[in-house]
Each structure stands twice: as structure tokens, then as C-alpha cells.
Amino acid sequence: MSQPPAGLNDCLNLLKADRDEQKLAGLLLVTKFINNDDATSISAIYDAVGDVFLTRLLNTGIGKGKLVKSGLDNRDAYLQLAVTLLASFCRVPIIAASNEMLSKLNLIFEVLSSNLCLCIEECYEFMLLVVRGNSDGVRVFVESGGLSLLASKIEAFTDGSSVIEIVMRLVELVVSEYDAEVLFSKYANEVAVIVGSIARQFAVLHSNVKFEALHLLSAILSSKFGGPVCDALRVRKGDVWSDYVRVGVVAILQNRVAPAEKLHALIVAEAVVSIVGKEWFFGPMNLPGVEGSVVPGDRCVLLVLESSRIEIAVLLNDLAYLKFEASTSSSVGVVDIVSKERNLCVAFSLVESIVKMIASVAEDEGGVISESTFIKIINGLNETTGVILEYIQDAKVHGQRKGDDLLASVRVIGSYLAETPNACKEKVTALLDFMLSIEGEDEQSPFQAICFMLPMLCQITLEVNGCRVVASSGSHKAIVRCLIKLISLNRDDVKDGGLVYLACDTLMNVLLKREEISIPFDGADVAELSAMLVHWTKNTGDLSIIMMAASIAALVLDFTSEDALSRQSGFDSGKLAGLCHLLKRSLTLCEEDQSGEAETDLYEIVISGYSRWSKHFPYIEAAVER
Structure with a gap:
């Protein structure tokens, strides 16, 4: 066991004395005998000083209390001494974990908020040690206003300073241990300000702190509860935080760093793009405070x-x-x-x-x-x-x-x-x-994959070769299934277009080239699609929907007959009557000159189709001719 430094016992005797003057004299002497690695001596000094005197010393420095013979001239010295002692004592984990130290967080908040002390680094070091050491430290720090304090001060810190490093580790503790849902919703604005400053450190530093900043940005911006923070960042006017992130991401990706770090950089990049938009990929790379060649x-x-x-x-x-x-x-x-x-x-x-x-x-x-x-x-x-x-x-x-x-x-x-x-x-x-x-894990049949491919399918089916690819692979049947499901899922708002019209256009492109390519189409598909088209138009007065549905119906009826259609399971006389009503309605509306140019083209498709297959659909023919 190591021996205590010579002269320490005399100092301890002074620290244990009843009079404030003796304790102060002991504190001034004790700094000559110990170092920060001597936990045993630090603990002995802390026990000798006592928490009550430390609290009085701190309050006197703040201006809330008074030691014997203390005056205004000594207040700054007392405050600096108190803060230095607190930071030194808390380097011993058992002291940092004590509730006595936790109770002093609010006093240190007051010191920093009022700019009362020059020893700022020791204040933040004390906070970090206590918050990390006490099991309730993170909660007390956050709920006592710690994040608000950091947000109000962090932008003033010098890039790469010891203080900014301490603050970042404090933020890391909070992010990793506090309830993320509460943190990022209740304190979204404070976290957004902190993110802005961390982004700057990510850009300007060339030390390990750069990676600490990267990890913090990754943890905050990619959190599933981070939406409110992203919203707060989105509305920050004139803020260059995303520009700093761009500079930092480029620095990581263009240098030899571990693959895990590059992945973090991609995670951050993806999050920033989701916040500020795809324009983020192009922007200033040479920012104030960022050293390096022109990029x-x-x-x-x-x-x-x-x-x-x-x-x-x-x-x-x-x-x-x-x-x-x-x-x-x-x-x-x-x-x-x-x-x-x-x-x-x-x-x-x-x-x-x-x-x-x-x-x-x-x-x-x-x-x-x-x-x-x-x-x-x-x-x-x-x-x-x-x-x-x-x-x-x-x-x-x-x-x-x-x-x-x-x-x-x-x-x-x-x-x-x-x-x-x-x-x-x-x-x-x-x-x-x-x-x-292909199906997603939660899908019972293919649907989303077809939706993802519809824009491409619609484009390639403008040409005969594209239609041939679709028909020969049987992909037109997938398009039919997709269209049926889209209509069934969006019965109330399909008039907004989107994927429904995209599926309709794609299917129509293929069907219109039926004479140039072989299109296998079975009766069951015709029956199900026809029934859904009828249902789609049942309660709408939107001419574009009516004409689109009628055009597709007119094209698919080429592949069957009234007798064959009526024998399909589920296609009863009511559905046939509905199909008659749809086709007659489309023809009537166009004949009444209620259509525009687009609907006129669709009208021609309906008329042409009707002329081809009407003899095979006597019920529909009779209804139309009436």
C-alpha cells in the first residue's frame, strides 16, 4: 500500500478544523502534495473537508453564502477553488457516484449560465464525471435543464478544445442512456442546436474526436425516434450544419478508414438527405474554419x-x-x-x-x-x-x-x-x-414489387418489343393482378391517379398491340378484372375514370365471349349488367360531347373494341343499341 505524501497529515488536520480560515489554509496547501492519480489521498482530503464546507464554499463563490472573513474581492477565488476541488474529487469514481455530488449539478448549471467562473473546463468535467458516475445522473442532468444549458453554450466553444470534447462525451452519455423517444421529442430543439455544433466538429477536426462526432451524428439522426429532431433541423434558417456534414462525410469516404466508419458516414449522409433533400449531394465544400485544398x-x-x-x-x-x-x-x-x-x-x-x-x-x-x-x-x-x-x-x-x-x-x-x-x-x-x-415478408402475394416496376413497364410497353417482353414472360398477368389490387385498396381515392393510372396505361399499351404480339389471356383474369372495373366506376362521375375503365374492358373482352364470361366463377348476371352499364355510359358521355382530347382517344378504343366483339356479347349489344 502506498504511503501518503509527506506533509499530507498536517494538511488533513487543518481541513478537519472547525474554523473556515484553517480549512481554507489546508486547501491551499494540499495542492502541493497530491496528483490526480492518487485516489487514496484525494478520498482522504474529501473526507476531511466534508461536503458541508464544499457546499458553503461553492455558494460563497456564487454569491449565495458567506464564509468567515470572505468578501466580494475573494468571491471569484472561492468559486474557482470550489469548482477545481469538485472536479478533482469526482475523478474518484465513488465520490462522483455520491448523491452529494449529484445535488450540486444545479449549482454548476447556475455558475455556467451566469458566466461567473473562468474555469469552464472544470465545470463541464465535473458534470461529465457525476452524470457518468451516478446511476441517476443522466436523468437528473436532462430533467434539470442540462440540455438547454449545453444548447445555449456549445456554439461558443473553440473548435477542438478540451471543453467541446467533454461536452460531446456528455451528449453521448445522454443519447445512449436516456429514453430516446422522450429525449428527441421533448428536447428536439435543444438537440438540433447541439447537432449543428457537432457537425462543425465533424468537418473541421482531424483527430479521434472527428469519429466521436460521426458516431454521435449517426446515433441521433438515424434514431427511429429522431423525427422531431430532424424536423427542427429542417426549419433552421441560414444554418450550415448540413454543409459541415457534407465536408465531414467526404473526408471519411475519401480516406483510409475502417469500413465501419464509412458505413457510419453513409448512415449520416442518408439521414441528412432525408432532411434537406437530394440537393445536399452538391454544395459548398470549402467552408470557414475548414482547412484543406479546394474540393x-x-x-x-x-x-x-x-x-x-x-x-x-x-x-x-x-x-x-x-x-x-x-x-x-x-x-x-x-x-x-x-x-x-x-x-x-x-x-x-x-x-x-x-x-x-x-x-x-x-x-x-x-x-x-x-x-x-x-x-x-x-x-x-x-x-x-x-x-x-x-x-x-x-x-x-x-x-x-x-x-x-x-x-x-x-x-x-x-x-x-x-x-x-x-x-x-x-x-x-x-x-x-x-x-x-417477389414478395415482402408481410405479403401474401406479389404486389409491391410490381408497383415498383410499373414506371419502367409503362415506358417499355410504348414499343412493340417491350410489349413482346412483357407478354412472353407472362408479366401482363402480374400487371392485371396489381391493377385489381390497386383498385380494391384505393376505391375512394383512385381518381387521384398515380399507380392506378400507371397500371392502366401499361396494360393498355400491351393490349393495343395484340395484333403484333401473342398475348395469352385466360377467362378468369378477364372476369375478375372486368368486375373490378365495374366496381371502380360504380359511384363516380369522373369521366377520365369511366373512359379508362371502359377502354380496358373493351380491350380484354377480345379474349372471351359472353357465354364464356358468364361461366366464370363469381361473374354473375349482376356483374354482366354492370359491365353493360359501364360501356354504354362511356359511349353516351362521349356522344354528348363531354369529353376532352384524351377521352376522345379512349372513346375510339371503346368503339373499335365494341365493333370487334359485339356479336359475341348479345346482352351487351342489346343494351348498347337500345
């Missing part, structure tokens, strides 16, 4: 795309092994799969955001992206799409059609092909029917 404005988007592609390739390779190759007898970690799928969603989201960004740029015919950058992005997206298609091919080989990872893969493919429908044409054609058969 091109396209560096961020290219790095994010390349890093996302690599992350997607690695994650899909891991998932392919875990889900398709690993022995069923081996203990495949479900948690590992879930974690990889979650990270995959982040990379997928970034790729989709980049797709939307280049689509908007293409519509604007240029703008912030140069031609060379545009080509690089397209090449990167093509590579990424190829990687995803290989994963889907692997799933097809192993007969795996169900999974949120597969559904998300189709979503990304659909998003990109909506803008470039001929990309990876051969692979897409070979996998089209399989992609349309």
Missing part, C-alpha cells in the same frame, strides 16, 4: 455513390451466403442478417436519392452537374444495378422469392429503370417475371 463540388455525390456500391456488393454477398448457401444445420445469426439488411437499406436509399437527383437535373437540362460527372454517375449506377441484379439472379437460382431484402432490391431496380428503362436490358429481361413474383 470539387461533385466529390460528395461520386464518393457516396461509389461507397454505396461497395457497401451493397459486400452486404449482398454476405446475405447471399447467409440465406442461400449456409447449411441449414448451422446457427445462422438472425441478428446478423437483420443488421446487414438494415445497413443495406441505407445504401439503397442513397442510391435512390442519387437517381432522383440526376432525374431532376435531366429535366432541368443541366444545372449543377457537368456532362463528365453525369456520365460517371450513370456508369456508377449501372454497376450498382448490375450487382443488385446478380443478387436477384442468385435468389432465383435458389428458389427464394420472399424477403424484404429482395423487395428492396426490386425497388432500387425499379427506381433506376424508371429513368433509364433500357439499362442492363438483357439481365432485366431475363429476370423480369421473377422480379414481379
